[in-house]
Amino acid sequence: xxxxxxxxxxxxxxxxxxxxxxxxxxxxxxxxxxxxxxxxxxxxxxxxxxxxxxxxxxxxxxxxxxxxxxxxxxxxxxxxxxxxxxxxxxxxxxxxxxxxxxxxxxxxxxxxxxxxxxxxxxxxxxxxxxxxxxxxxxxxxxxxxxxxxxxxxxxxxxxxxxxxxxxxxxxxxxxxxxxxxxxxxxxxxxxxxxxxxxxxxxxxxxxxxxxxxxxxxxxxxxxxxxxxxxxxxxxxxxxxxxxxxxxxxxxxxxxxxxxxxxxxxxxxxxxxxxxx
Amino acid sequence: xxxxxxxxxxxxxxxxxxxxxxxxxxxxxxxxxxxxxxxxxxxxxxxxxxxxxxxxxxxxxxxxxxxxxxxxxxxxxxxxxxxxxxxxxxxxxxxxxxxxxxxxxxxxxxxxxxxxxxxxxxxxxxxxxxxxxxxxxxxxxxxxxxxxxxxxxxxxxxxxxxxxxxxxxxxxxxxxxxxxxxxxxxxxxxxxxxxxxxxxxxxxxxxxxxxxxxxxxxxxxxxxxxxxxxxxxxxxxxxxxxxxxxxxxxxxxxxxxxxxxxxxxxxxxxxxxxxx
Numbered sequence: 001x002x003x004x005x006x007x008x009x010x011x012x013x014x015x016x017x018x019x020x021x022x023x024x025x026x027x028x029x030x031x032x033x034x035x036x037x038x039x040x041x042x043x044x045x046x047x048x049x050x051x052x053x054x055x056x057x058x059x060x061x062x063x064x065x066x067x068x069x070x071x072x073x074x075x076x077x078x079x080x081x082x083x084x085x086x087x088x089x090x091x092x093x094x095x096x097x098x099x100x101x102x103x104x105x106x107x108x109x110x111x112x113x114x115x116x117x118x119x120x121x122x123x124x125x126x127x128x129x130x131x132x133x134x135x136x137x138x139x140x141x142x143x144x145x146x147x148x149x150x151x152x153x154x155x156x157x158x159x160x161x162x163x164x165x166x167x168x169x170x171x172x173x174x175x176x177x178x179x180x181x182x183x184x185x186x187x188x189x190x191x192x193x194x195x196x197x198x199x200x201x202x203x204x205x206x207x208x209x210x211x212x213x214x215x216x217x218x219x220x221x222x223x224x225x226x227x228x229x230x231x232x233x234x235x236x237x238x239x240x241x242x243x244x245x246x247x248x249x250x251x252x253x254x255x256x257x258x259x260x261x262x263x264x265x266x267x268x269x270x271x272x273x274x275x276x
Numbered sequence: 277x278x279x280x281x282x283x284x285x286x287x288x289x290x291x292x293x294x295x296x297x298x299x300x301x302x303x304x305x306x307x308x309x310x311x312x313x314x315x316x317x318x319x320x321x322x323x324x325x326x327x328x329x330x331x332x333x334x335x336x337x338x339x340x341x342x343x344x345x346x347x348x349x350x351x352x353x354x355x356x357x358x359x360x361x362x363x364x365x366x367x368x369x370x371x372x373x374x375x376x377x378x379x380x381x382x383x384x385x386x387x388x389x390x391x392x393x394x395x396x397x398x399x400x401x402x403x404x405x406x407x408x409x410x411x412x413x414x415x416x417x418x419x420x421x422x423x424x425x426x427x428x429x430x431x432x433x434x435x436x437x438x439x440x441x442x443x444x445x446x447x448x449x450x451x452x453x454x455x456x457x458x459x460x461x462x463x464x465x466x467x468x469x470x471x472x473x474x475x476x477x478x479x480x481x482x483x484x485x486x487x488x489x490x491x492x493x494x495x496x497x498x499x500x501x502x503x504x505x506x507x508x509x510x511x512x513x514x515x516x517x518x519x520x521x522x523x524x525x526x527x528x529x530x531x532x533x534x535x536x537x538x539x540x541x542x543x544x545x546x547x548x549x550x551x552x
Contacts (some may be wrong), residue, residue, distance in 0.1 A: 062372055062379035068390035072348045096338055096369050097427040103338035114344035124371060124400045126422055128429020146402055151373040153404020156450055160438040174432055
C-alpha cells in the first residue's frame with residue numbers, strides 16, 4: 001500500500017486508528033480457551049469487530065514468538081486474516097548487518113518464503129544505514145524506524161545531545177537520506193507530546209506511528225495538535241484499551257465500542273483540519 | 277551458565293571460539309537437500325564436527341525466521357541439539373518496551389513456553405533500560421548488548437559524540453548500572469580493532485562477543501591484543517568462514533579444519549597470556 005492509498009483509506013474510514021493485536025493467553029476471555037487456537041480466534045473476532053473503524057493492524061511479534069512454534073503459526077494465520085485494504089505492520093523492531101536484515105525482510109515481506117507479507121515493519125536504528133536499507137528494497141513495503149519511543153527508557157539514549165541535536169533527531173535527519181516519506185515512517189510515542197512539533201518540523205511529510213495513547217497515558221488531542229499534516233500523517237495505535245475492553249463473551253462488541261469512540265474522536269479531528 | 281563456568285570451558289577447551297550457525301538453503305551442500313530438514317541436518321553435522329573446539333554456538337534468528345514456520349522449527353531443533361556444556365546465544369537483536377521485552381525473554385529463555393532456553397540473547401540498546409531489564413530477570417541468563425557493531429552503518433549513530441563520549445561508550449557506561457559483568461556482555465565488532473582498548477577500559481570485567489573475524493575482515497590478533505582480560509573476556513564468532521569452508525559431502529570435515537585452525541591460534545594466545 002502506498003502513501004496515497006493509505007491517505008485514501010483514512011479519508012474513506014474517517015479514521016487513522018491502528019489496532020495493536022497483542023493478546024496474551026492469560027488476558028483473553030476464558031470461553032476462548034476451548035478453541036484450537038484461542039489467540040487466533042481472539043484476533044479473528046477483534047478484526048471482524050473493528051475492521052471498518054481502523055486503517056491498520058499491528059501485531060507485536062514478541063507476543064507470538066513467546067509461545068514458540070504455535071505462536072508463530074498464530075501470527076501467520078492472523079496476518080492472512082487481515083483484510084487486504086488494511087495497512088499491516090509487523091511490530092518486530094528488527095535490525096542487523098546487511099545480509100541479515102535482508103533475511104528479516106524475507107521473514108515479514110516475502111510471502112513465498114515465510115508465509116507472510118506485511119506492508120511494513122518496525123526497525124531499530126542503532127546499527128545504521130546498512131541495517132535498514134535491505135527492508136527498503138521490497139516494492140511497496142515500508143520501514144517504520146524507531147525515533148522517540150513511548151517508554152521510560154527513551155531518556156537513556158534517545159535524548160542524548162549530539163553535535164546536531166538529540167539522538168532521535170539525528171535518527172530522523174540521517175535516515176531521511178536513505179528513503180523518502182513514501183517508504184519511511186517513524187515511531188513516535190504519544191507520551192512525547194511536547195516533542196511532536198519538533199518531530200513534525202524534521203519530518204514534515206512522513207507518517208508517524210504513534211503508540212502510547214490510552215494505557216501508556218498519551219493524549220490523542222495533543223498528538224494531533226502537533227502531529228497532523230496535510231495527508232493526516234498519523235497512525236495512532238491502541239492495543240490494550242481496545243482488545244481488553246471487555247473480559248466476557250461480548251469482548252469483541254466492547255472492543256468495537258472503544259474503537260468507535262476513538263474513530264469518532266478522529267473523525268472530528270479530521271473534519272476540523274479540513275482533511276475530510 | 278555463569279561467568280566462572282564459561283571461563284572454565286574456555287580453559288578446558290583452550291578456545292574462545294563461537295560458531296555462528298547462520299546457514300541459508302542456497303549455500304549448503306546439495307546432497308543435504310534430500311533431507312527432511314536440510315538446514316537442521318547441516319547444523320547437526322556442523323555441531324558434531326566442532327563441539328570440542330568451540331565454547332559457544334550462535335544461531336542468528338533472522339536466518340530461521342526468513343523461512344517461516346519451518347525455519348522456526350529448525351531453530352528449536354538446533355537449540356535442542358546443542359550440547360549442554362556449550363554457551364548458547366540467540367542472536368536476535370530484540371528490544372521493546374518492558375512488558376514486550378518480557379515476551380521476547382520468554383521466547384528465548386522460557387523452555388516451557390517456547391521450546392527453547394538459550395543462555396543468552398543479543399539485545400539492541402536504543403529503547404533504554406526498561407527494554408533491557410526484563411531479560412535480566414531470568415536466572416543464569418545473559419544479555420549481550422549491542423555496543424560497537426562490525427558493520428559500515430556503525431558510523432551513522434554509534435560514533436556520534438555526546439557530552440560524555442561517543443554513543444557506544446554511553447551505552448556501555450549507562451548499561452553497566454543495570455547489571456554487572458555476571459549478566460551483561462557487549463557486542464563489539466572485530467572490525468573496531470583500534471577501539472578495543474577503549475572498550476576494555478570501559479568494561480574491564482565484561483565478556484565481549486566479537487563478530488567480524490574472517491568474512492568481515494577483522495583480525496583475531498588485534499582483537500586479542502586489546503580485548504583479553506584475566507578471564508579471557510572474549511567470545512570470538514566465526515560463521516561463514518567455518519560453516520561454508522567446504523561445499524561438498526565433506527563440508528563438516530572442512531568446517532572442523534577451519535575451526536581447528538582458529539582453536540589452535542586461540543590456544544597460542546591463551547598460553548601466551550598465561551590463562552591456561
